[in-house]
Amino acid sequence: MSVYSKYADHILLNLLKQDDQLAYTEIFERYSRILVNHAYKILGNPDEANDVVQEVFLYIWNKRQELTVTGSLSAYLYKAVKNRILNHIAHEKVVSRYADSISNFIENDYVVADSNLREKELEAIIEKEVALLPAKMREVFLLRKVEELSYDEIALQLNITDKTAKQQVYNSLKILREKLKSLMNVFIW
Known part of the structure; x- marks a missing residue:
């Protein structure tokens, strides 16, 4: 204590x-x-x-x-x-x-003729931005959002606390939101 x-x-x-x-x-x-x-x-x-x-x-x-x-x-x-x-x-x-x-x-x-193209472009941009995240943050983010592991499973797999895993995911989402915010306006219109 x-x-x-x-x-x-x-x-x-x-x-x-x-x-x-x-x-x-x-x-x-x-x-x-x-x-x-x-x-x-x-x-x-x-x-x-x-x-x-x-x-x-x-x-x-x-x-x-x-x-x-x-x-x-x-x-x-x-x-x-x-x-x-x-x-x-x-x-x-x-x-x-x-x-x-x-x-x-x-x-x-x-019918939006180029929606598939826009979707592929957006996926490529998101993948690029995820790749630019710091290594540990990217690893935790991918385990949570792609592998769909729980925070406890991530913590166990990476030997970190579940709070650290949650914070890493939160931080990565914050970074990605900021980077993608301006791009979303282009893709919506």
């Missing part, structure tokens, strides 16, 4: 602002499981619940110096998770509307 487990939340926050990784780890260990359970109750999907909580903790680490928590840390974390869930749900609705519009387009017998 680490000495950090005895620290109050406000002390951990102060240490976190000073780039103390052990303080961050303690905050994560203290709150991640309960936050994932909370997110799961709303989303009904364990992977999505884990992803939402991972995003919150990644944000906290990235913004640790300018992080302002008024009130309790637990209230801040619950609100951050709730906001991420709302963003996730809103994004899902947009994706669903987009899928519905594509489905409607196809159902009305519109």
